[in-house]
Amino acid sequence: MKPYGKPARIVALTADWWDQQYLARRAQGWTIWKDRRLIDHVARGVAYLRPDARILFLASGAAAGVDALRERFKGHEKYDTLRWHLQDYSALALTEAFQRIGQPAVPATTLSNLDDVRWPFPDGSFDMVICSEVLEHLENPTSAILECRRIVKSNGLIVATFPIHPELLADHHRWIFEPKDAWDLFNVGAGQKPRPNSMKVHHLREGKLIVAIARL
Secondary structure, three states: OEEOOOHHHHHOOOHHHHHHHHHHHHHHOOOHHHOHHHHHHHHHHHHHOOOOOEEEEEEOOHHHHHHHHHHHOOOOHHHHHOEEEEEEOOHHHHHHHHHHOOOOOOOOOOHHHHOOOOOOOOOOOEEEEEEEOOHHHOOOHHHHHHHHHHHEEEEEEEEEEEEOOHHHOOOOOOEEOOOOHHHHHHHOOOOOOOOOOEEEEEEEOOOOEEEEEEEO
């Protein structure tokens, strides 16, 4: 894991900037959630969950991920019973995501607040945490993974995606990762938080993106 972006660009980002970024990406049709392999990996995890499972979806562009999973589970009653908790950098993307799952919008919690703080969830709150296109934006990705491990139930799942190639990064991204970082992130502080019982790492988008799936 190495620093990547330009500090001046990172600090200057505002809520309006994130909304404009989301609108531009939506107009271009760009999202990692068009990758069928990524959807399949996440869907296998969702299929394992009980019908009333709680899923925390932390994403840059949560609406696209919600759409992709909804389409994947079309016709399955189980999807309609899952309880989704969403966060996004863009308040606009968050509102649209809540509309797609038929839940009322709640005030957006900016993902920058996930750095070096205890998240507002008790231990073991969720059956699954999906952390998509988030870690590369945070000041302390390790802290975020430790919190994911804390709030996931025993035998729960964590799915994290992050880029390992400059082609998927821009000046406002803080970090570029290497494949081994998935193992390092999930195993740090093993004496403090539950460490994964099993873990799989997959390479997507011609090896430029990592999706790590850990079961605690």
